[in-house]
Amino acid sequence: MGAVAIEQKTRTVRMNRQRVRNGLSTALRLSRQVFVALQQRQAVISAVLVALLMVSALGVVVSAYENRALFNTLSQLQGERDSYRREWSQLLLEQSALSAHGRVERLASEKFGMSVPGKQDIVLVPVSAPLVGSR
Numbered sequence: 001m002g003a004v005a006i007e008q009k010t011r012t013v014r015m016n017r018q019r020v021r022n023g024l025s026t027a028l029r030l031s032r033q034v035f036v037a038l039q040q041r042q043a044v045i046s047a048v049l050v051a052l053l054m055v056s057a058l059g060v061v062v063s064a065y066e067n068r069a070l071f072n073t074l075s076q077l078q079g080e081r082d083s084y085r086r087e088w089s090q091l092l093l094e095q096s097a098l099s100a101h102g103r104v105e106r107l108a109s110e111k112f113g114m115s116v117p118g119k120q121d122i123v124l125v126p127v128s129a130p131l132v133g134s135r
Contacts, residue, residue, distance in 0.1 A: 097103075108114040 105116070
């Protein structure tokens with residue numbers, strides 16, 4: 001009975017070792033499948049992130065181009081505004097020079113023969129006098 005018991009124990013130990021080896025190989029196989037699946041998943045996620053990065057980079061390039069174009073347009077429009085302001089101030093100076101009282105009096109006397117009336121030619125109309133034809 002001793003030899004049979006030892007043989008049986010040895011067989012049980014071998015079977016246990018075999019079960020452990022089978023379990024380990026199954027665990028390794030499953031873990032490899034999990035890692036492969038995770039790597040594929042990470043590859044897809046990485047590809048998506050790279051695509052988003054490229055789209056973002058293109059957006060930055062387009063935005064910078066539009067910003068430069070708009071800045072150039074703004075500079076051009078500010079130059080036109082300054083030119084119009086200069087022209088407006090020159091026109092105001094010209095208007096004030098053309099409407100000066102001395103010039104108007106000179107033109108009136110030269111072209112139309114007008115003159116400033118003397119004191120004897122000025123007639124004052126009283127404010128309290130009723131107007132003719134009104135009630």
